[in-house]
Amino acid sequence: MTAARTPLIAGNWKMYKTEREAEDYIQALLPRVSSIDGADVAVCVPFTDLRAMVDSARGSRVEVYAQNMHHEPEGAFTGEVSPLMLSDVGAQGVVLGHSERREQFGETDRALALKVPAALAAGLTPILCVGETESERENEDTDRKLRQQIKDDLVNVPSERLTDVVIAYEPIWAIGTGKVATPEQAQEAIAFIRALVGDRDAQAAQGVRILYGGSVKADNAAELLALPDVDGALVGGASLQADSFAQIVGAAAAR
Ligand code: PEP
Numbered sequence: 585m586t587a588a589r590t591p592l593i594a595g596n597w598k599m600y601k602t603e604r605e606a607e608d609y610i611q612a613l614l615p616r617v618s619s620i621d622g623a624d625v626a627v628c629v630p631f632t633d634l635r636a637m638v639d640s641a642r643g644s645r646v647e648v649y650a651q652n653m654h655h656e657p658e659g660a661f662t663g664e665v666s667p668l669m670l671s672d673v674g675a676q677g678v679v680l681g682h683s684e685r686r687e688q689f690g691e692t693d694r695a696l697a698l699k700v701p702a703a704l705a706a707g708l709t710p711i712l713c714v715g716e717t718e719s720e721r722e723n724e725d726t727d728r729k730l731r732q733q734i735k736d737d738l739v740n741v742p743s744e745r746l747t748d749v750v751i752a753y754e755p756i757w758a759i760g761t762g763k764v765a766t767p768e769q770a771q772e773a774i775a776f777i778r779a780l781v782g783d784r785d786a787q788a789a790q791g792v793r794i795l796y797g798g799s800v801k802a803d804n805a806a807e808l809l810a811l812p813d814v815d816g817a818l819v820g821g822a823s824l825q826a827d828s829f830a831q832i833v834g835a836a837a838a839r
Contacts, residue, residue: 589793591809591836592750592816594626594649594711595823596679596797597633606633609826610640616830617645623816623836627823628679628711631665638674649677649711652685655698657706667706677709679818681737683756693736701740704748711750711818712737713797714777718757726755727776734780746781746788750795752818753777758798760820767807770796774813802831809839 601609606629617625628649629637637648654664670678680699685691696712703710714733716726734751741749753774758765765773774794782789796808797818808814816836823829 588791589815590622590624591839592624592626592793592795593829593833593836594628594679594750594752594795594816594818595829596628596651596682596818596820597630597824598651598684598820599630600824601630601633603633603636606637607640609824610637610646612826613830614641614644614646616826617833620645620830620833620837622838623833625833626677628677634670634673634675642674647676647709648674649679649709650675651679651682653678653680653699653703653708655695655702657702667702667708671706671708675708677711677750678703679711679713679752681713681733683713683715683754683759687756693733696737697739700737700749701745704741704745709748709750711752711795713752713754713818715754715756715759715773715798721755721757726773730773730777731780734777738781738784743785743788746785747791747793750793751777751781752795752797754797754818760799762799764799764801764804764808765796767811770808771811771813774811778813800832802828802835805832805835806839809836 626647626649650670657668681696700710716729778789793815795816795818796814800817800819801822
């Protein structure tokens with residue numbers, strides 16, 4: 585890793601935490617991470633927690649991200665939330681293309697090709713999730729899948745903005761399963777993604793942050809975060825407790 589890439593530890597809360605629970609969490613998290621230097625920290629929260637978390641995290645090192653958005657600024661899209669609405673509420677970023685959204689809610693690469701630049705245009709940091717299924721890995725189809733997702737999802741992002749995107753490599757078989765990728769698998773896939781970005785722009789490849797996600801816990805984080813191409817982690821289950829999430833942030837800062 586080059587000195588220019590500050591690691592990012594992002595917690596994906598998924599559909600957990602009422603506003604009251606979120607408030608308790610952030611009050612527990614802030615003192616635990618306030619003196620940890622050398623890592624950026626984000627919590628990716630349900631829409632209903634955004635306002636309260638933005639207010640409570642203001643002035644701290646913790647950024648607040650959403651977990652999805654529509655690409656249009658407004659319109660007749662019942663049930664959707666726009667990039668403008670997210671930036672207006674004070675969110676600093678948004679998770680896009682999480683495998684749970686791709687698999688359970690029909691999120692397509694075509695939609696992501698619109699969402700990623702729309703997030704950037706609204707001043708949000710997109711965390712674009714990519715990754716292969718278990719059968720794709722078994723069939724040695726991982727590289728093809730990653731190549732296709734990176735190409736299709738970033739097609740409308742100009743080269744000079746590629747470093748404003750965060751990419752999360754999340755092998756689907758490792759999400760919420762307790763089956764973590766080996767350090768070799770994580771490094772190989774993430775170096776491959778970096779090379780794909782390099783096919784677009786060599787300088788962007790050096791600057792773009794690529795996270796690993798999939799069953800990251802306090803006790804395996806240090807090994808994964810020490811890998812040369814791994815610039816942080818997208819953490820699901822282990823981000824729901826302030827203590828374990830803060831330990832992962834500490835591991836990133838200590839690398
Ligand atoms: C995720 O939700 O992006 C994730 C990686 O979940 P977990 O850490 O629970 O595997």
